Amino acid sequence: MIKALSVTSECAPLVxxxxxxxxxxxxxxxxxxxxxxxxxxxxxxxxxxxxAKGKLVAEIDTLFGGPARLLAAKxxxxxxxxxxxxxxxxxxxxxxxGPDGKDWPDNSERFAALCRVAADIAAGILGEWHPxxxxxxxxxxxxxxxxxxxxxxxxxxxxxxxxxxxxxIAPLNKATALGIRExxxxxxxxxxWGNISALKAGIVFAERLTTVSPTYASELMTPDFGMGLDGxxxxxxxxxxGILNGIDLSVWSPEEDKQITPYxxxxxxxxxxxxxxxxxxxxxxxxxxxxVVSRLTEQxxxxxxLDxxxxxxxxxxxxxxxxxxxxxxxxxxxxxxDANVAVRIGYDEALSHRMMAGGDAIxxxxxxxxxxxxxxxxxxxxxxxxxxxxxxxxxxxxxATSATxxxxxxxxxxFYPVTTAALSTALxxxxxxxxxxxxxxxxxxxxxxxxxxxxxxxAAYAALYRDVIERPA
Ligand code: ADP
Ligand code: GLC
Numbered sequence: 248m249i250k251a252l253s254v255t256s257e258c259a260p261l262v263x264x265x266x267x268x269x270x271x272x273x274x275x276x277x278x279x280x281x282x283x284x285x286x287x288x289x290x291x292x293x294x295x296x297x298x299a300k301g302k303l304v305a306e307i308d309t310l311f312g313g314p315a316r317l318l319a320a321k322x323x324x325x326x327x328x329x330x331x332x333x334x335x336x337x338x339x340x341x342x343x344x345g346p347d348g349k350d351w352p353d354n355s356e357r358f359a360a361l362c363r364v365a366a367d368i369a370a371g372i373l374g375e376w377h378p379x380x381x382x383x384x385x386x387x388x389x390x391x392x393x394x395x396x397x398x399x400x401x402x403x404x405x406x407x408x409x410x411x412x413x414x415x416i417a418p419l420n421k422a423t424a425l426g427i428r429e430x431x432x433x434x435x436x437x438x439x440w441g442n443i444s445a446l447k448a449g450i451v452f453a454e455r456l457t458t459v460s461p462t463y464a465s466e467l468m469t470p471d472f473g474m475g476l477d478g479x480x481x482x483x484x485x486x487x488x489g490i491l492n493g494i495d496l497s498v499w500s501p502e503e504d505k506q507i508t509p510y511x512x513x514x515x516x517x518x519x520x521x522x523x524x525x526x527x528x529x530x531x532x533x534x535x536x537x538x539v540v541s542r543l544t545e546q547x548x549x550x551x552x553l554d555x556x557x558x559x560x561x562x563x564x565x566x567x568x569x570x571x572x573x574x575x576x577x578x579x580x581x582x583x584x585d586a587n588v589a590v591r592i593g594y595d596e597a598l599s600h601r602m603m604a605g606g607d608a609i610x611x612x613x614x615x616x617x618x619x620x621x622x623x624x625x626x627x628x629x630x631x632x633x634x635x636x637x638x639x640x641x642x643x644x645x646x647a648t649s650a651t652x653x654x655x656x657x658x659x660x661x662f663y664p665v666t667t668a669a670l671s672t673a674l675x676x677x678x679x680x681x682x683x684x685x686x687x688x689x690x691x692x693x694x695x696x697x698x699x700x701x702x703x704x705x706a707a708y709a710a711l712y713r714d715v716i717e718r719p720a
Contacts, residue, residue: 249712251278251285252328252378254365256358256387258287259495260323262294262342263596265542266492266620267384267409270459273495274708276324277701281709284326286378288365290357291318291331292342298322299329305372311335311360311424317373330364355417358387358445359425366394369402378402380712386415389449393437394426396452403719405711406453408446410617411467411474412546415445440475450479454715456487457708459618460639464489472615490708491642492618493701494627499603501628501695506600513629513691516604523605526598527567527589534563535681537674538606538630540599540621543572543580548612548635553579554667555612555674560587562678567591567606569598603628608677612662612670616640623699626658629691633673636663643699647680647690658694 257263259272275285289295301318308314313334320327330336335357338345345351365388371377381404383391392404417425422432422443432438437448450456458464466472468481480487501510508518520536523529529536537559541547549570556566565587568580571594580590591598603609609625611634618639622632626643634640645651646661660680662673681687 249283249380249709249716250376250378251283251380251382251712252365252368253285253287253382253384254361254388254391255287255289255384256361257342258289258325258327261289261298262292264342266618269495269620270409270492271384272325273493273701274705275326276495277493277705278709280702281705283709283712285382286326286328286376288328288330288361288368290336290342290361291329291333292336293339295327295329296331296337299327301327301329304328307364310363311356315360315364317364317368328368330361332360335360355415355421355425355443355445358415359390362388362390362394362445363426365391366398366400369395370398370400379716380405382407382708382712383449383453385409386413386444386446386449389415389445389447390425391449392452392454393431393448397426397428401719403454403715404452405455405457405715406449408450408456408458408467408617410546411446411472411476412615414439414447414474414476417443417445419443444476447476447479450476450483454486454719455711456480456483457490457711458487459489459492460642461489461491462641463615463617463638466615466638488711490704490711491639492620492623493704494620494623494699496627496700499600499624499627501604504600504604506597507604510604513688513695516607516629519601519604520607521605523567523601526601527591529565529567529589530586532563532565532587534559534565534678535607536565536567536605537608537610537633537677538602539566539568539570539610540602541570541611543570543576545573546614546616548614548665549576550579551612551665551667551670552610553583555670556583556588558671559674559678560585562675564674564678565589567602569593569595569602603630606630607681608633611635611640612665613637613640614665619643622659626694626697627699629695631677631687631690631694632659633677634659634661635665636661637665643697645693647676652686655689656693657690658697659690
């Protein structure tokens with residue numbers, strides 16, 4: 248049995264802003280099947296504190312400016328270690344942003360505190376339990392490998408990069424406060440273009456690096472996708488690999504989804520489509536009902552959809568969108584005045600299930616996408632994904648081409664380059680295929696039969712943990 252500590256800033260179903268939470272929430276159960284006992288260290292935000300009534304396992308007199316406690320709690324099958332530090336985490340609203348919509352000014356300290364405690368757990372502050380391996384997620388856990396190295400704690404770490412756009416940047420003058428030594432403020436250390444980067448600290452000091460799809464692993468080492476860290480990643484090429492995300496089938500299965508009218512085959516989608524149209528106030532139409540469930544940010548390429556939308560609507564297609572994010576994108580979608588377009592600004596987990604069940608197609612026109620989960624939900628629910636050819640979208644969707652159609656294996660549509668013109672072409676192709684019921688139904692069957700569970704990827708993580716425990720250097 249391997250004992251692993253997962254360090255994450257979000258974890259479904261307790262607290263979620265994106266796919267990281269889904270991954271952190273699903274991986275422990277999938278790893279248990281592989282002989283890994285995983286405990287999850289997470290900040291004690293209000294939502295976590297109210298859900299996780301825990302037992303006190305450690306007290307810390309002062310942690311980045313205030314007292315802290317560590318609580319152990321079991322919630323929905325997760326074995327949590329909750330860092331209760333009210334001066335850092337007892338804040339209403341978004342876990343990352345203040346009421347002004349900007350990052351909390353002390354985000355570096357907040358997550359450095361999480362990392363400090365993770366390193367202390369690895370060093371044995373809990374007494375009887377200490378991990379064989381620490382699995383760190385994104386920049387918020389990036390300082391863990393650095394602290395472990397600095398402390399001389401002989402527990403190896405793996406860093407998973409879910410999104411390189413978030414790098415945990417702090418000014419150099421925070422180094423002392425963050426527990427970073429002067430000698431490490433160099434290009435080979437944690438210095439990054441005149442700042443500190445917590446993500447870079449993880450990339451430099453973790454024993455192994457992973458990201459969430461094989462294609463994104465290759466992309467990350469290129470200037471176009473590496474966002475300034477491609478050189479550092481090329482230097483660690485031998486230790487970097489892509490392990491595709493799965494989805495939690497106990498949450499995302501149309502056969503037993505409590506949010507929808509359950510169905511076993513795509514035929515069962517009709518009732519859900521009717522209900523979804525009614526819920527969104529959309530009329531009957533001949534074309535495909537396309538859905539989007541997404542953060543509204545530059546990454547997701549939804550501005551391209553704004554421009555490509557007339558193509559879809561001209562063919563009798565419809566759009567139902569659920570999302571929130573950058574105000575200009577929210578406003579642009581809210582401003583669309585068309586009976587066949589319905590927009591919900593906000594975050595609504597239950598509605599996202601109903602959309603997955605009721606939609607004909609899900610659109611994911613991302614400029615970059617480390618893995619992407621909504622196209623996987625789409626596959627599972629027979630809602631055909633229309634995706635950009637990038638990152639995990641490239642690895643998970645079999646595009647309809649003459650070759651794949653001849654073989655009868657296509658599961659969706661892919662477009663490249665990531666432009667309005669290419670998206671419009673894909674939407675036209677979507678409408679063409681939608682009109683050919685036999686082919687459409689076959690693609691839905693293919694999609695629903697795709698393996699999207701966590702099992703193979705959990706096996707890959709477990710093998711990686713074993714390897715790094717045996718051969719840390
Ligand atoms: P990312 O992590 O980059 O946002 P993913 O596709 O990996 O992208 O994961 C996004 C997750 O967040 C999915 O589970 C998706 O269903 C969910 N999601 C995104 N926006 C919303 C929303 N407005 N309401 C409900 N769920 C959302
Ligand atoms: C990130 C990525 C997304 C990925 C998710 C979980 O937020 O943007 O592509 O699926 O992390 O790994």
